[in-house]
Amino acid sequence: MTRRRRRGGRPRRPRRWPRSRSARGCGARTPCGRTGRAAGPHRAVPRTASAVPSPRRTPPWPHCPPPPAWSSHRPAWSSRRPAAARAAPHRRPFTGRAVPPPGRRGRKRRSARLSVAGCRMERMAGDPHPALGGFSPATRGWFTGAFSAPTAAQAGAWRAIGEGSDVLVVAPTGSGKTLAAFLAALDQLASTPPPADPKKRCRVLYVSPLKALAVDVERNLRSPLTGIRQESVRLGLPEPEVKVGIRSGDTPAAERRALATRPPDILITTPESLFLMLTSATRDALTGVETVILDEVHAVAGTKRGTHLALSLERLDELLPKPARRIGLSATVRPVDEIARYLSPRRKVEIVQPESGKEFDLSVVVPVEDLGELGGSPAADGGDGAERPSIWPHVEERITDLVQAHRSTIVFANSRRLAERLCNRLNEIAYERATGESLDEHHSPAELMGGSGAAHGAPAVIARAHHGSVSKEQRALVEEDLKAGRLPAVVATSSLELGIDMGAVDLVVQVESPPSVASGLQRVGRAGHQVGAVSTGVVFPKYRGDLVQAAVVTERMRSGAIESLRVPANPLDVLAQQLVAMTALDTWQVDDLLATVRRAAPFASLPESAFTAVLDMLAGRYPSDAFAELRPRVVWDRVAGTVTGRPGA
Incomplete structure (x- = not known):
């Protein structure tokens, strides 16, 4: 090979790609400095003229993977010189030598992407x-x-x-x-x-x-x-x-x-x-x-x-x-x-309580031109058989469009029956769009669904249901698929409302107005559940009265004006249940029992008279004969001042 001489300098050395000494294989060089092997992404490259790097900026070896995302070094196959070398070629000649990624060959790692x-x-x-x-x-x-x-x-x-x-x-x-x-x-x-x-x-x-x-x-x-x-x-x-x-x-x-x-x-x-x-x-x-x-x-x-x-x-x-x-x-x-x-x-x-920087993108969508044409109220179950205008076919079509336009969607419904029926309809519509064929069996709109809530239709295509009546195994499967982004949509009740980390969800659809402002924020917050992400939500009202409520709730969600919360004070039915449980295994002094109950915030102001009345009722001392059929649950020794559970109660 004839070496070319540079003007006023020594001859330029030919470009040579490094060759691995430790790896065993056919010995063919690759642009990444590895020898060809049968296993792994690096295959052997024949020792021909094609192994010489091309002046093109794109890698001529498609079998060599690009550098990892965390690497900021210049790839080995790049023929572009650094800016300093282009400006002063006599100072930094480009030799074509492969640049090792950070962390290798003794070079200290400066940054990482995890x-x-x-x-x-x-x-x-x-x-x-x-x-x-x-x-x-x-x-x-x-x-x-x-x-x-x-x-x-x-x-x-x-x-x-x-x-x-x-x-x-x-x-x-x-x-x-x-x-x-x-x-x-x-x-x-x-x-x-x-x-x-x-x-x-x-x-x-x-x-x-x-x-x-x-x-x-x-x-x-x-x-x-x-x-x-x-x-x-x-x-x-x-x-x-x-x-x-x-x-x-x-x-x-x-x-x-x-x-x-x-x-x-x-x-x-x-x-x-x-x-x-x-x-x-x-x-x-x-x-x-x-x-x-x-x-x-x-x-x-x-x-x-x-x-x-x-x-x-x-x-x-x-x-x-x-x-x-x-x-x-x-x-x-x-x-x-x-x-x-x-x-x-x-x-x-x-x-x-740091300042909130969470952003919400909320919208109320009415899929028809005039809700007044639908009668102003939802259709009732078990009607007279006459066909009535319904908003549900329009809602189901629009929700299907949104699901297919996003990666993962959670559709919230306010009842289990509606969740099951809506999930089945979404799958039917997706099946008809994919195959161009309609199902033979008759399906009524979502709200007209009756019976136990089970529906027989198209197999699961884009949506699955999630609520308390679904088995543990099926709930776990749905949650795992939704979390991994493998499931396009889930139709759920409040079972997925609180704190669930579904990173792949990018849209939340609420059918009917949310039960409250706080509940609406929690549900829409399932979308964009990352720091700094925007949560996107769409609300579909059912009728004119629901439209007014949806508009008010959505506006309060934007402003963060959630409802005021109050802790219930002295609910005696809860007190009775807890007293029976506390005395089932231990014997309590009445004063100690009252002091323990009053330490809880809801019973901090519990009057002693109300506490005594509850104990009297649990011990079988009723105000009238109308309660004579109730069995006593505890034994109250008024002389010793102790309360214990009644055997067999």
Whole structure:
């Protein structure tokens, strides 16, 4: 080969591609510096003139993959010179040598792009965020490798948790509230050895108002647990073994029995399951709880279900050497002080409420020109047989158009029957559009559907139903497909309303007006459930009266004017149920029983006369003979001042 001489310099060296010495194979060179092998994406390149790099800017070797997304180096197949070399070729001659990616051949890695839970962020080398100063090196290393910086809600929550007080985090959906509460608990579990007594191993109790949310949280905890474990191994620290368990109505009986003797480090449960555990021998597995996390506390605080949960938490504190720390997670709520009083009425609560930057794209769509032509009200079931104008065919067609125009969609309905019927109609319309053939069997509009809610039509094409009557296995399958983006649409009731992290969902459709402003914000918040993302929602009213309500609710959702929440005061039916459960396993002094009940926020002002009247009723002392058929539930020894459960009751 004849070497060409440059003007006033030594001859230019011919371009040579590096050849791997360690790899074994046919020995053919590839532009990436690897030898050809049968396995892997790099195939052998014949040693011909075609292996010489082309002056084109596109890679002449389609079998060589492009450089990874996190790499900022110039690809080996690029023939374009850097700007400095083009400006001064006598200073920086281009030799065609392959540039190794950062992190290889001794070059220090400067930056990285990591993908965690579907969120792609960039981390630059430097000091960690000040909010991470209280974490162990393994936890701090995992977080800085997964995210660029904590959100305002996370930084405020970690500061308040580090002070040792009860914490209430109020932030919109998609702001990282759940990770804010769990990461501090995970760091504590990973950095301290488990107790010697296996029954006291459960130190973190997470209470979720929905079973679907509990399953989603258990799934999302796998990433930080695995990351902290790998980071500990890399740093040479002891490898933590943190176990997570679920106790809900879907938990098999064998797993429920195992919780009594081998509880996990983190127990995820629901208010009803917590009540059952405290009323059985399984309560011994809760005697080591140090932290209680209440998720979506705004959804239960204003109901009797929340009152029931408040008394269960006070019963839990009675089992512990000292009251457990409570961390409440809530979406935007008003007034915040009322939720803080519900969370911890006896101790100071640190409220973390950063400014909300969540954006919503809301619209109300009427698929017909005039709703007055439809009679002004929804069609009634079981009519006289005459065909009446209905808005449902138009709504179903428009929803199908929206589903097919987006990646993943959640369609919310206000009843299970409507959810099942609408899901079936969406699949039928998609089937007819795909095949050009209509189904033979007759199908009426969605609201005219009767019977048990089951419908026989086209197989599942674009939508599946999700509500409380669906089996556990089917719900888990639907949630997994929706989370991964494999399912175009899910028609659900409120079962997917709270806190579910469905990163692939980019649209929420609400059929009928939302039940409330807070519920509407929660439902639309399932779309764009990432930090800084925009949540898009479309509301379809059914008739003229529903249009007015949908317009008002949507306008209040835009302005954030949610309804005021009030904690119920002294619901005696809930008190009676809890008193029967408290005395079923233990004998209580009447004064101690009243003091425990009054520690719960809903019963802080309970009169002693009302408490005594409830005990009289449970003990069989009724005001008249009309209650004589009721069986007494407790035994009240008025001389000794004790209350215990009645045997056989």
